[in-house]
Amino acid sequence: MKKISTRALSVFLIAALVFTGMCVFIREEYLHGRKWAMYFSMFNPEADGQLLDRNGIMLAAFNKDARVYAKDWPTRVSNYHVTGDYAGMTGTGVLNRFWGSASDYDFIYGIHNERSGSLSLGIDAELNNYAYSLLSQYGKGTVMIMNYKTGEVICLVSSPSVDPAYPDEEPEDGAYVNRALTATYTPGSTFKLITSAAAIENVPDLENMTFRCTGELDIAGISITCMEAHGTQTFEQALANSCNCAFAYLTYMEVGQRLMVKYVTDYGFLSPHSIDGIFTSAGNYPTEFVGDPELAWSGIGQSTDQVCPFSMLRYVAAIANGGTLAEPTFVKGGSNGKSTLLVNPATASRLQELMRNNVVSHYAQEIPSFQDLPFCAKTGTAETGAGTSHSWFTGFLQDDAHPYAFVAVIEEGGFGLWAAGIMVNDIFQHMLQKAGTT
């Protein structure tokens, strides 16, 4: 029996291990309890508050007894990617953050309700409804519009979407993805805005250069083609024509990979960003050495280039605001002057002229209604390799009364101007018409 009682100490060993594990957990909870608890703080049943759009339309409301969403189906669906849901099916909803911030944590009492009340968003729910109704006709994609002076986001829709009040058993593929914040796409010709900035600042005599386009440029046996032969053009005309040959030449002959990488990095295309604590996706650009043909492709937004629509919006919003980016936010009233200098003011000013020229000399020629509004923009038709193209349209209104920057992507939408371009034009026409009537 003595033997047995000595061997019984093996149980003591197990007990000691369990005790140690318990102590480790207590310590971990003491150190990380706040982080852990706040991660799902939106589940705190005591939280009490509501989420409103800029005009006071209720998007979501919650208290001890009930958690509800907007009353009507279009508002719920079109605003889903802004609000998110109570179940936390999407990690990018404002609801997660603000509902969560209604609670506070401490080690002794755990999580508890800290404040109640409502939060007004800069989002215009009605505009979102309109934008979503257009976008969903085209299929999958996203539109995001922000005030480039204040940073307020006034429109964000992503299609397909879900009705958070009655979620589908089998939602459409990718319905929970916020395509503006957490998707990346091949940027196509919109990327020429970045190549342009690099060229403006680094290619001496750029404005006096001419580019001759025969419709095809041969680099080490690989040819880069344009839709048509653009003939002899200035830099300004080359951007307006979206001439692949000219920009390929600029990239590999004049700017070079090192500078391209520097600009793409500095403009924030390769890093994730945070909008009110919601993280967005980082993009991609070839940073390891690639040969001239690949470099040339990367300069016109093909190759392995990937851009998150939100990063593009930051960039054009900075250009629109003279190079300074007003920090984007969902909160009504904007980011209180929080801003960063993203683009050299002189470069920004030149890009504004170039983008205005794009619209005046080309887009308005094709679609007359572009003349009604002071658009500055760039289209993109990004080849996906599957024989189809993502349709991009990004830019801003050069108008102090309506200082809005925008980005729109329609997956497999075809030509930039004819899908995303038309849609953005419609959205702004609708918005300004409404503003005019009220």
Next chain:
Amino acid sequence: MFTDYIFSISRYAIPFLSVVILLRNLRSLLRGRTEPEIWAYLRVGQENVPVYHWESLIGRARSADIRLFGEGISPIHAVLKRTDKGRWSIYDVFSRSGVWVNSVPVPEAGIPLRHGDLINLGGSCVRFLNLSTQQRQRNENKRTGAGKLVNPAFTLGELTLLQLFLLLQHAYSARQADFGTIALSFATLIVLEWCVYEAMRLMNRMGFEMEIFAFYLTTIGLTVAASSVPEDIYKQILLIVAAVVLFLFSGWWMSNLQRTVSTRIAAGVLALGLLALNILTSDSVNGAKSWLEFGGYSFQPSELVKAFYIYAGASTLDALYMRRNLYSFIIFSAACVIALALIGDFGTALIFFVTFLVISFMRSGSIATVLLAVTGAFLAGFLAVTIKPYIARRFAAWGHVWDDVYGAGYQQTRSISAAASGGLLGKGAGAGWLKGITASDTDMVFAYVCEELGLVVAVCMIAAVILMALFAIRCARNGRSAFYAIAACSTSALMLVQLALNVFGTLDMLPFTGVTFPFVSRGGSSLLACWMLIAFLKAADNRRGASFAVNPVNRIMTWEEEQGIEVVSWGKLPRRGGKGGRK
């Protein structure tokens, strides 16, 4: 506002009472001195050496219970064994020089001993002196009685108060329609625990610590059920009543060692039979085929098999020295673990495996065997991971749950977050959000308790199981039979491992295996099994007047008394070939 006031008092009162209950029990366990029972003496020269156990090892070795250093005595020489009937026998185990009783050599099957017999251990002679019931009773009266230092009635009173506070919190959070059944369930539990206590008191059994631990954990389990499935709480309380009845029956059954030992093989067959039934009939639920539907109750045979497994695995001391017994145990264990693997219940298979390690280590004392078994298990585990993809996924998610909050880390991240949001004091019974997540009241019950009742109560749950284990270790020292000691220790090992897998799996400190927390997780078979298991602990508790599962000394007759033979006092010992009695 008055209810708010009461509610905030209860938030402090519940953790406070939990700590007090545990501390009182701890004090009761620590303060009681470990005073062995004396069953017989060996007269060595002029000295009476007491025999403390029903199974004692005689030899020169440090590990021998009775160390004798006479000429010719081997390190491990003989085993002295007593049956319930009071019949003593001696067995020769590995002695180099043999054992004779009254000059008759001892065969392998042992030889019965009678009062006054002369035992020749390889040349050194000792005399065996049995004790009559009265003599033992006299020794027994000198030992400290259980429940004398810390009054169990008072601790139980505190537990009742705690239950009332919990009920109060339910009154605050439950739907009005459900509160009636919740209150009725709590009332039933309170009546039940006091009935058990009163019955024990009438039988003069005052060691109530194990029952209080078990009732404490069961109370928390009832709270979880009340909060998670208030409409089904009557099922839970019926199960609790059934479990306590089963506990009383098991304890009574095991109070008779002979009966217990002779039904071991039957228990083993029953265990394998239950597992076979499980494999043949059940449907797959959550990747594991471990559930049987049974009149509205879902029933998990592998839980009950735990109790039978320990029952069949424990062994008496004399049998320990026969290798054959250990081999058949190893084969039995392998059959159980393979059956569980076939069912797909790898968490339970792991629990069985560790229990197997503890039992086989306690039986053989061989670390080499344990290492060999562990190596084998690693290979088997590797095989399991490669064959069963869902296990591999769980291992892959381990330590990275925050990387995949909506996928592989779904349950763990929510558990961790909910556990942290309870803080030290908890949000109040029924006021958490984790109950919305599937299996939160079984596999993730630790986080559930952390959230609703706070970290203090959750830690008290772990502490309760650890204290039970420490208690089992302490009992092993004075146990009457190796069977009880091994059963008690392996029971606590089993509960500890199960708890560790549940708690640390939920918190991503171990891979998530989906096993239950003893007594607390909702689910019938687990609760029944746990109450059956603590009968093993009760059977090992031989403090004076402590346990109903241990027959008191004055009710155990010696063989001579049963046969109507008078046990003469030591002074009048018959001497063979001597010069006559001493005056």
